[in-house]
Amino acid sequence: MQPHSATGSPTPDDGSTALDHVRNMVSACIQCGTCTGSCPNALEMDLTPRKMWRLVILERLADVMASRTFILCSACYTCTLRCPRGLPLTTAMETLKGIAFTRREARHRNSRLFYEKFMQTVRHHGRLHEMAFMTGYFTAMKNPLTPLRFAPLGMKLMGKGKVEMGFGKSAATHLDALFDKVAEIERAAAAPLEKESHA
């Protein structure tokens, strides 16, 4: 339990040890807001990156996890480039995604499934196979309305020949060894985090 709290907001839960790694990354932050100003997605975010770091420093894991900010990070690295403290902000955002997926946060279920299925397709096919990915994602979502929501986009893409139909070409491109190795490296690097590979 931290001796500080924001009155009127939910108090942080004890899972905040997971956050320590990120907290160390950004502890030297001086809250100048350069990251927020630089971020092309900041307008879409419910919390600006600066607020996000402030919450991380204050160890408010629940508030952090409730936010979509780190999901919206498109890893453009502008904030990392401009941060006057030279902090690894993009990596910190990425790590937050990892924490959210590890904790299987309900709020980030869609994103987690999207990432998982995407990487699964790559693992099986050696590249992104649109049809396999779509099928996997929609099945995992367990919501019959999801495909309908994406239908207009799907039609458009198909019309332009951007979606490859069928399920072929997968046999010879197993990347299991590579993926396993990456997972092993990541486990070793993030051992204290117990972060599962979202790959």
Next chain:
Amino acid sequence: MLACWQTCGYFNVFSNNVNKKTKKKHFFWQPFFLLKSELLSAMGRPAFHILVVDDESIIRQSLDAWLGDEEGYRVTMAASGAEALEKIAAAPFHLMLLDIKMPGMDGVTVLEKAKVIQPDLQVLMMTAYATVETAVEAMKIGAMDYLIKPFEPDALIPKVTAVYEAFREAGYRKETVGAIVLATGTTCFDPSVGKNPMGYGVVPNVVTSLAFERMLSGTGPDGGRLLRPSDKQPVKKAAWIQCVGSRDLQSGADFCSTVCCMFALKEAAVAKTVAGDDFQATIIYMDMRTFGKSFERYGQHTESTQGVRLERGRVHSIAPTPGSDDVAIRWTSASGEIHEERFDLVVLSVGQRPNARTASMAERLEVACDGFGFLKTAPFSDTRTGRAGIFAGGTLSGPSDIAESVIRASSAAVNASRTIHRAGGGLADKTAAPKTARDVSWEPPRILAVLCRCDTGTEMDLDLEAWSARLKQDPAVARVVNLDRICTADGWNALTQTDTTDVNRVLVGACRTFAYGKKAHGLTTAFGLDPALIETVAMDHHQGLGGPATVATIMAGISRLKNVSMEKNQGIAIVNRALVVGGGIAGMHAALAIADHGVDITLVEASEGLGGNLSWLHQTIDGTPIAPFLENTISQIEKHPKIEVMTDSRVVGAFGQAGHFFSTIETAGAPTMTVEHGAVILATGGVEAPTDAYGYGTSQAVVTQRELEIRIHENQLNTDGMTSVAMIQCVGSREEPRNYCSRVCCPTALKQALWMKSHSPDLQVYILYRDMMTCGLNEAWYTEARKQGVLFFQYEPNRKPEVSIDANEDMPVTVRLQDPILDAPVKITADLLVLATGIVLHLPETLTLAYGVERDRDGFFQEADSKWRPVEALKAGVFGCGITLSPRSIPEAVATAEAAAGRALAILMGERLPSARVTASVRHSLCTLCLRCIDTCPYGARFLDEAGQRVEVNPAMCQGCGDCATVCPNSASIVEGFSHRSLFGAIDGAMAM
């Protein structure tokens, strides 16, 4: 290369020959202390300029490759004799390689002509075998040598090297010195080289602060009008972006440049006065660091009165606006929203950077640099390097402002002088005493009138003739001389060589600039006359020499000279002793610095022991313990034969002037005594400000920084039993009535937070601040504290934290505040609350009255000039140091102490102070002892002698106001140099139209 070492207290600084092995690819630059060395020595081979003259391009190219690319010389080519001569005429060369057989003009002719243009040019002839005889002939007319074509580099290079070496050695000078002062300074950050150029050099109308200073200047590109560079349109809206190249780890600067906040405020304020009321100035800053003396008030005044807008934030993108020359900048405001705004002009407040050459200079001198490239200094000193006898002044040892640089410079100078004194040396030779003036007091006045002829023309000549005739009517005027343009060198020579053996007074009539210029003082030596016998008057040439103003001044001057009284003021004999008031670290260091020069010191301390604030301070922010430093200083004081320490003592009154003060000192349990001294240094220091804010005094859990320091010092702080500590900065500081920054509290908070974190890493430390004033190299500790997990909360003075204390709780202190980043209320519970209350001055009224010291608005010692005379009072002979000037850290206090000592020594090392001003005296034969003068004198300088028979004047106290002369019914009281006859004569003269 260069070597230096120390023998018997002396450094030998000299050059020896180049190491033969490394010679080939070595570029030289030389350190700065080689006096008068030429550019060549300073820059090495790139400054050695060679001209290659040959009509064959292949030869030119290969010579360029050998000499330029391989050897590093500066090589210029000429394809013909004519071109070569043109180039020699344009700029001098060191060496010319000259082909003999060329179309057009042959080599020998070129040699002849070149020698006319540049006689000292070294020439190496290049010749085919067939023309060797010609080459020999060429040597007879001035070529130094020849080479037979074709030749290999091995044949050419040694010859060139020999010429280069000869030049280089001629440029060196060997100096044996007792100490070295380094003041090579810093450079301005160049934004264009970094990862993020902030639009500089990319977006039009983005300028650096240095360029902006030029734009504001009357001698600048637009004559002082504020026009933007791209289209020369008036600037109506400008933004300053702070921390460009400072506090920026991306560009390797984990330090604060210290000066940028203040110069941005100044530039914005000045720009407003230059560009008019509709000018909008915005400063976008991270922390407004108004940490220096009176800076806080200046900052507030700039914002509230002059309307400069201050925005907390950091600009992240600077872009051109399509279709105009405006600059668009974006930043995140304190409240979190993103601002985008267009400005006519954007000024980048660029910081200070260590000079790139500092590192190699330091290496040669075997002194250390820190990670940024600033010179490392010894603990508790800003000027002593790690090597005895080498000192640093100015910004070399860390970013500083003008006043601080001047203080460090004085400190470095006095330390250098001490080093030499300790080794038995002395200061530089004194200049020869000025030629004694002729004694003409018993001669009747014979005046030489010198009138300056400003322009040629008959009108002028007629005027001057009329004046000659008019002046000669006066029998006291012996001669009248007209000289052309005294303000020029020729005119000045003519004036100083004017024969004055037949006269005993001189009147010089010249234009205003000359008459009131400093140069006129030099005439005393030239004429061998007392300054009182030389009068310079201003002639107004614009209104004609017959104009009433000129007539009045010249005639008044003549009358004054005729009636000048010759009472001599012998000046003040200087008492070779200094009084230092205050036995804190500043007072002690001032005393030591002066005493090391053989001057006696009386050190007066009000408490029972020496040490001041250092007696309760535990350690510095970098962990250096303070006690050994204090003990060492005290033991030096006690052992010093020239220092007399008076504890439990107070100065209760004083009178006198620079060179001779009389101070009355009261000591507990001892008779009052009077000390005579030549200068006084006030170092009475300050104490932590008292407070009753935030529940202080109601609970053991609320302490001040000083109390925390004492607990740490006395091992009474058990951090193991604590969960959380909160610190509030700026308690009662930076707002009325204590509207100044105490400068030490932010670093102290970091120091204590880091100490606690190092003892129990799990302890949570919160620092609630307004602006973190971690200037200079302290910024790195701010970064470190954040890395260690200290939590920082910024608050605004209109929304201060709220504290409630409940002694029954486990953690008795609860602090509530609004976090500006999250815009959410935050509640902190803590075991301990530490208040940074700042410093209040301890400068008793009796002292300021006794020595005529003025105070600034906050009560601190008012210096004569905030930038250039930062440790002296307006009244000569009175100095201040340490916290008496303004709050400061230990090294800064020591620097001011040494600076004040240096300035005091400038007085104390002399024997007499020249007659600085006029004083009154009494003609006893006329005095009727009515005693009106004694009653009248506002300075109490007059008294009746012991026998009660004579009125005496204490020249040390007399201010020469003349009140006594006006009340004396018998004209027995006179002020030297202002006799009745002289004054009335001048008035009569002025009225004689």
